[in-house]
Amino acid sequence: MDLSKILTPGMKGVFYGRHSTHKQTMETQRRSAYDLAEKYQCTIVEEILDEGVSSxxxxxxxxxxxxxAxxxxxxxxxxxxSHSRIARIPEEHDLIRATMHILDIPIIESETESLYDFGDTIFRAIKDGVAKYELDKIRINTKNAIETLAKNGRWTGGRAPFGYQYTSKKEGGTEKFDIVEAEIELVKKVFELL
Known part of the structure; x- marks a missing residue:
């Protein structure tokens, strides 16, 4: 599709970005969006972000x-x-597409330089279904990984309990919990007060 029929010089847009974990960054999404806007001589006037938020x-x-807005x-x-940044569930895709269509606001996917609309119904249904499948697969893989770690007596992640610090193999040591003396002293004082 020729986006020059949709994006004309001087138009004002917004960049919507989302990623699921705080270990990820928005930079690839952001750079792609700004490059696309610049290519069509448009301006991004606002960034609306869901950082570290699952779809x-x-x-x-x-x-x-x-x-x-x-x-x-x-x-x-x-x-x-990409379409998976805004939604993963087919019904959510339909809702955002319908809303923006009614408001006459196009959504552009910068990764493929394509219009995120109803377009070819079969193609969109397949694409939306794949996004849902990816979401389900991520959920199942995460659950399985946590179960495997727990069965093997390994830490499943998250924050270490107050009074302890976790050292992973990646940090140059053996995988273990170390006592944080200052925090343990506070815990002891709390129990003495009981």
Whole structure:
């Protein structure tokens, strides 16, 4: 599709980005969005981000802000990196597509320089289904990994309990928990007060 029929010089857009964990960054998505806007001589006037937020979460703050700003007509278009950044569940894809279609605000995927719309129904259904499959696969793989770690007596992640510090093999040591003396002293004082 020729995006020059949709993005004309001087248009104002918003970049919506999302990633699932705090170990990820927004840089690839952001750079791709800004490059696309520059290519068509448009301006990104705002970034609306859901950082460290799973697409399974129904109550995403950035997503809600995006919809509210769209209703207020604060921008002419939205750039997302790929369809999986905005939603993973087919019904959510349909809802955002319908909402933006009614508001006459196109959503552009910068990764493929394509329009995120209803387009070819069969192609979109397959693409949306694959996004849902990827979400389910990530959830199952994560669950299986945690179960395997637990069965082998290994730490499953998260924050170490207060009074302890976890050292992984990656950090140049053996995998273990070390006592943090200052924190342990506080714990002891709390128990003495009971």
């Amino acid at each position: 399974r979460k129904k109550d995403r703050e950035g997503y809600k802000r995006l919809i509210a 769209a209703y207020e007509k604060k921008f002419d278009f939205v750039i997302i990196y």
